[in-house]
Amino acid sequence: MKMKTAAYVAAPVAVALVAAAAFYGGTPQAGKGNCPAASVALADKLRPLATGEIAALNIARTPKLATPLSFKAPDGAKRSLADFKGRAVLLNLWATWCVPCRAEMPALDKLQAEAGGPGFEVAAINVDTARVERAPKFLDEIGVTHLARYADPTGDSFETLHLAGKALGLPTSLLIDAEGCEIGVVAGPAKWDSPEAARAVKALQGG
Numbered sequence: 579m580k581m582k583t584a585a586y587v588a589a590p591v592a593v594a595l596v597a598a599a600a601f602y603g604g605t606p607q608a609g610k611g612n613c614p615a616a617s618v619a620l621a622d623k624l625r626p627l628a629t630g631e632i633a634a635l636n637i638a639r640t641p642k643l644a645t646p647l648s649f650k651a652p653d654g655a656k657r658s659l660a661d662f663k664g665r666a667v668l669l670n671l672w673a674t675w676c677v678p679c680r681a682e683m684p685a686l687d688k689l690q691a692e693a694g695g696p697g698f699e700v701a702a703i704n705v706d707t708a709r710v711e712r713a714p715k716f717l718d719e720i721g722v723t724h725l726a727r728y729a730d731p732t733g734d735s736f737e738t739l740h741l742a743g744k745a746l747g748l749p750t751s752l753l754i755d756a757e758g759c760e761i762g763v764v765a766g767p768a769k770w771d772s773p774e775a776a777r778a779v780k781a782l783q784g785g
Contacts, residue, residue, distance in 0.1 A: 594726070597688065609644040613759035620782070621761050624753070627778045628762070631769035632714040643761040644669075645742050647681040649703050657728070659758065662699065666782045668770070671736050671750040674712045676748040678767040683722060685771035688777065690724040692771075697756070697783045700770075703728040705748070707737045753782055 593772040600759065618751055621637050628635035632680070646659045647669075659669070672679035683702070690700040702725050710731045717727065730736070739745035744763060750762040769775060 587595070587689075601707050611645060614643040614757055616732070616756055617641040617757050617759040617761065620755055624761060624778055624781050625784050627774065627781060630766065630774040631772035632774045632778060634762050634766060634768060635753070637762040638760055641755075641761055642699050644740060644758050644760045645744065647730075647735045647738060648780060649728050649735055652727040657696075659754070662701065663757050663758050665696065666698045666756050667754040668698075668699065668700045668779065668782075669751075669754060670749055671705050671739070671745060671751075672702055672749045673704065674716050675706070680716065680720075682749060682767040682770060683717070683725075684720060685769060685775075687722040687724050688771040689775060691777050693776065693783075697780060700725060701728055702726075703730050703735060705730050705733050707731055708732045753778070755782060756784075768780040 583671075592765055602625070619642050621639070624635075625637040628637055644659050648656060655778045659667070668686075668689070672683065674680065686700050686702055694700060704710075704727075706729075708738060710729065711725060713729060714727055736745055736748070736750075739750065739752075744750070746765060749767055751768065751770075752760055753762040755761050
């Protein structure tokens with residue numbers, strides 16, 4: 579895996595945004611399985627909320643079931659996106675060598691503190707494949723206390739999304755509804771502790 583090459587690092591955000599816009603545009607999306615009408619309606623509801631600090635949020639025209647991913651829970655147990663069925667999720671892929679990832683981590687932690695619960699979780703998955711001990715050390719140093727320490731030391735989750743055209747760099751964030759359908763994607767960092775993000779997350783939960 580070559581996640582630290584120029585093509586994948588968060589610097590080419592403009593390229594990633596163009597790709598995401600094409601992927602989430604009017605043409606059918608790659609994915610397995612159709613989503614219920616409620617997910618389509620939810621996407622329509624979120625679309626006008628993608629403004630201000632989350633203007634980079636690209637909302638799906640035709641939501642599809644989330645690409646299957648697997649990773650490790652804090653206790654080392656294997657987890658997958660399917661385990662979140664019934665809860666809305668903000669899935670974030672990040673790495674310690676990615677400067678924008680590090681910068682947005684406090685905002686993700688704050689969002690989890692304020693909105694996390696039975697109906698929603700920020701699932702930040704660290705994809706460092708070397709010196710994996712750096713991630714928990716970094717999170718401890720900056721005072722992240724509300725995010726679960728999910729990790730994928732194989733990096734397969736990033737590669738899977740990259741091959742599906744959904745992750746061209748880090749960080750990458752996906753909004754997934756309680757039905758397990760991808761509602762939107764952000765290529766690059768976002769102000770997840772902003773009022774705009776709070777409104778989008780509330781809508782994602784059906785509020």
